[in-house]
Amino acid sequence: MVNFYQSKKVIIVIEFDSDFNFLCRRWGIFVSELHVVECYMETVVAVEESEKTKIEGTSAIVITCSDSSKQIADPVVYKLARVEGDGRLVPATDDEVMEVEDLLDDKNSVHFVLDTGQTAVCTSNKDTFGQEFMPIDCEGLLKFEDPSTQGGRSDALVDTTVDLGKLNSQYEEITPSKSTPVGGQIDQYGDRKQAELPLGSAESEPSTSTMCASWKPHFSKLKGEICLDNLSVRELHATFKATFGRETSVKDKQWLKRRISMGLSNSCDVSTTTFIIENDRVKKKGKVEDCNSKDEDHSEDRFAGSGGRNVSGDDISVSHSIHMEDHFSSSSKSVQSATSKHHFASEDDHQGAKRVRKPTKRYIEEVSELDCREYSGRLLSSFKSSGHGPRTRVRPIHNIQPVRRPLVTRQDSLGGSGVQIPYVSRIRRGRPRENFMALMKFQSCGVGMAARLVKKAHDGHDPQSDNEIENQELKARPVTGWVQQPLIQEPVENQQHSEQSADLNDDADEGHMDSYADDSDDNILTVPTAKGGMRRKHHRPWTLSEVVKLVEGVSRYGAGRWSEIKRISFATCSHRTAVDLKDKWRNLLRASFAQLPAEKGVGNSKKQSSSIPIPAPILLRVRELAEMQSQVSPDLKSVKYNNNHNNNNNNNSGSRNNNVNDIRSGFL
DNA sequence: ATTAGGG
């Protein structure tokens, strides 16, 4: 496995989207991968931040922090790419991804756990990290570390990964090996960074805490269950397709299950390894659940659990923050330059240098309809500095370019030549799963349920205090090339950007993140539906992952807090306004009460309307949440006579602000 | 600016 990397050179590109939670969650999962990547390969990272900035970035990590304790970061996608002999990057196939994952799982048992307090502890065999660890603080995430520090850390990381030792050398070549203490971070490019990081890191207590809280994985609170466990490979394939809208050749059941779970939960950290699947229950191995109990702001275990891969425990715990920082930092420095390049690069046509115009919504929509069809690329969002970015729905028009500096990329040193990695959009071009029916079908079989939707839980922290995340993301055209950067170091603003767009078939391997593909473009315009009807122009069918996010958001913040949910959970989705969320919730509610009584089967009534059927587990959750939050309308309630068992006693209707979580915890 | 509702 190790050789896999060496011989093939795998490059993982990380793309962030604006949901901070995702970032956090994903981190858990990707951290180890990142290590690997970082050590031996190039990592593409981008960062951008600034208060009202948005980042667009194609393949980058973006973090936006506003002073007002808003932070945005969203990572979303990561992609594996194989470096071909000629230096071309080819998107990895599922199999390769799987391979990598296995490698990570097996070889690098890196487990990240936070110790109490904010210090990350490295329990790995080698403690080399100790010194380099920083306290894990949410703030840390916001700081961009000096790239230079990366080297040191990375080395440490390498150490932890037992079998990868040899890679060190390679790694070293790549990164400057300076080991900078964490504290020193930010200085190299200090100016800029500081400037960009408005948020007074240390100070934003509330935000920080909330932030952290939001990422704590609370597996124990999972509610929805989907039975993937007993499905055959074939069925899993069907499910996979239904979930992600594409096929996969992977035969590994575990992998499939995990992928599906992630897709449904929209989280990457659901690794099956975390669970022990028994007949119809998924149990967690390890103590991940502790997370729930601790609510301190500084969550000690924010990350616990995130390392799904090795929940086993004792492995190595490393602080995530560090890693993240590394990435960020590296990106940050390169961001600007890269960004600019990127943009240019991406713009194919019109745009060389012009400023982005912000047409009115209407205008845009209209235009898009006229000519956008072909652009699969999505547009960016409007920028509202204030927050909800793209709320205005700007439709994709031509691609736009970014506005700020985005970010990133690095290339692979091993490849020698600066390879550029073509950017692969994480966005699925095709529409999201349409045939989810298959999944439903399987579920209805009633086999044991195995995978549960994962819920990331987050506990209740005051919603209000949450930081908000903002985001703005622009997506460049998928095909745009990645910018390559020669190494890590240049903070310089710009360099030339070399862009190259190798085109890869994105679709081919896009898999991992489909879930996030939520905002893939759908071009608006009417689309004929299978049934013959025409779908409304701006209609975007809700994807399962969006639904899950919504449900989760409601569970976290309570129904009614749409804007909060929008900001936090749907930061990346420029479409889907708070109103949309509300409407969707209304529909979900209706659906859940309507069809639950019928059967728990799956949520598909015969009439699968144009929208995807919602899996029963999700509807169940919806119902529960509704009941907990007293949202159930009397009518519905009556319909389902007594559903109210135990649950409702405590809830007083009316206050939806109750900590939903608390209430919820009782269940499950 | 956000929300709740009706259309």
Add this chain to the structure above:
DNA sequence: CCCTAAT
């Protein structure tokens, strides 16, 4: 989804 009213 859109639109509007109320807040």
